[in-house]
Amino acid sequence: MALLPITSGAGGFVLSPDAVDRLERRMAEALRRARRHGEALGAITVTVDPATDPTAVVAASRRTGEPWFCLEQPDRDGAALAALGCTVAIEASGADRFTRVAARWRALASRAACDPPDGPRGCGPVAVGGFAFAPDGGAAPHWAGYAAASLHVPEATLVRRGGDVRLTLCALACPDDTTADLVDRLLRRVGELRAATALPMLDPDPAGRYRVASAMPPEHYEQAVARGVERIRAGDLEKVVLAREVQVHAPVDHDPAAVLGVLREAFPSCHLVCAGRGDAAFVAASPELLIRRDGLRAATLALAGSTRRSADPAVDDHLGERLLRSAKDREEQAIVSRRIARTLRPHAVWVTAPDEPEVVRMANIQHLGTPIRAQLARPVSTIELAGLLHPTPAVGGEPLPVAAPLIPALEGLDRGWYAGPVGWTDLDEDGEFVVALRCALLRGPVARCYAGVGVVRDSDPAAELAETEVKLQALLPVLAA
Numbered sequence: 001m002a003l004l005p006i007t008s009g010a011g012g013f014v015l016s017p018d019a020v021d022r023l024e025r026r027m028a029e030a031l032r033r034a035r036r037h038g039e040a041l042g043a044i045t046v047t048v049d050p051a052t053d054p055t056a057v058v059a060a061s062r063r064t065g066e067p068w069f070c071l072e073q074p075d076r077d078g079a080a081l082a083a084l085g086c087t088v089a090i091e092a093s094g095a096d097r098f099t100r101v102a103a104r105w106r107a108l109a110s111r112a113a114c115d116p117p118d119g120p121r122g123c124g125p126v127a128v129g130g131f132a133f134a135p136d137g138g139a140a141p142h143w144a145g146y147a148a149a150s151l152h153v154p155e156a157t158l159v160r161r162g163g164d165v166r167l168t169l170c171a172l173a174c175p176d177d178t179t180a181d182l183v184d185r186l187l188r189r190v191g192e193l194r195a196a197t198a199l200p201m202l203d204p205d206p207a208g209r210y211r212v213a214s215a216m217p218p219e220h221y222e223q224a225v226a227r228g229v230e231r232i233r234a235g236d237l238e239k240v241v242l243a244r245e246v247q248v249h250a251p252v253d254h255d256p257a258a259v260l261g262v263l264r265e266a267f268p269s270c271h272l273v274c275a276g277r278g279d280a281a282f283v284a285a286s287p288e289l290l291i292r293r294d295g296l297r298a299a300t301l302a303l304a305g306s307t308r309r310s311a312d313p314a315v316d317d318h319l320g321e322r323l324l325r326s327a328k329d330r331e332e333q334a335i336v337s338r339r340i341a342r343t344l345r346p347h348a349v350w351v352t353a354p355d356e357p358e359v360v361r362m363a364n365i366q367h368l369g370t371p372i373r374a375q376l377a378r379p380v381s382t383i384e385l386a387g388l389l390h391p392t393p394a395v396g397g398e399p400l401p402v403a404a405p406l407i408p409a410l411e412g413l414d415r416g417w418y419a420g421p422v423g424w425t426d427l428d429e430d431g432e433f434v435v436a437l438r439c440a441l442l443r444g445p446v447a448r449c450y451a452g453v454g455v456v457r458d459s460d461p462a463a464e465l466a467e468t469e470v471k472l473q474a475l476l477p478v479l480a481a
């Protein structure tokens, strides 16, 4: 084992002499490449104690105000990627933001000086972060720090798959750096890592009151849905997804690490996300994979159509059956499947999906879902695939050119990163991005939660409002404990 947690004393980590030696060699090589090309990433990856909890370590070890990131799916063999710090920030806005950040990452990746690939996906240098829903991103002050496209190359990344946990340390070498500076920077980071094995608990008995309030009156949302239905019945479009914001004002600052801890207990099949920027954290427990690429294989999920859960198993099955037979929900979901397959086909040797959707169950809700897989004809990067697919009609609409301007006009909402892609990519441009749903932006004592529904010809405004409440049940009970 190249990295040993210190079990006594500071409760941190220490690099073995071999790993320090390797770090020096990689940083010296990165510096040589930087002097030829202007800049170069240097990195090493080491094995860590299998009991390490990547998200807990990152949450406990972050410096005040620095970016941090987590994406984990406990039910997928404990898959987790958690990252700290920012050695390079890659940002862009506008319609070509995906291709621009992909090109910048490709250039950095092509001259990285690092260990040969080993360990679970996500080991080695990565870029982590997300994209706003809209090409130009969120303009409201509360979305400060969450640019239209914003990826960071972290200084420390912990990756887990099953019992295999690795730590990557990464620095950007510039021509005027010295090897000693780069090594010292990363050793300081290692010295600050806390060997936490659990996320903090939510305060069980906070003093003071919580206030939960819709950003706009619920009737505004029902009117927006009614207007969407009118436009669909007039033949302007097939589907539009409309969302609303509900705020939780707490008596104390929200604690994103504690919120994540509760979410991952409650939603182990979901993609748990946290993107911390400055004093804010964007958290999600999303059921929806946008894209996972592993070499030439790509996977995604067409998710849409919803109903509640019941504590009574017979009623719960009945609700799922009814969802499967609902013509309205089947159409709402088929629109998503068709668009995803149509988008992937020109880039693929084959695209395959089951004929019938399945019921996908989370703690508070059930959906219709179709897993879709593709064999790519050429290695289109994960970021570019996310850009091709986003926004699917699960969060946008069909046809998109009609739905895109209608969404902000009817919602009156700044979506920011809500319903945008969030995830990571590695040196091979493999990686995964999920759709940021069942999410909240936490800043101090205010949490902004977002939930939307697919509006189709037969949508009923009151029922759609009720569906947003079911979706909000993922976060409201946790935030307004």
Ligand SMILES: C=C(O[C@H]1C=CC=C(C(=O)O)[C@@H]1O)C(=O)O
Residues within 6 Å of the ligand: 241, 243, 288, 303, 304, 305, 306, 367, 393, 394, 395, 437, 438, 450, 451, 452, 453, 454, 471
């Ligand atoms: C837009 C959201 O969910 C989407 C994903 C699954 C089911 C949906 C639905 O039934 O409307 C939505 O399309 C949201 O949770 O905010």
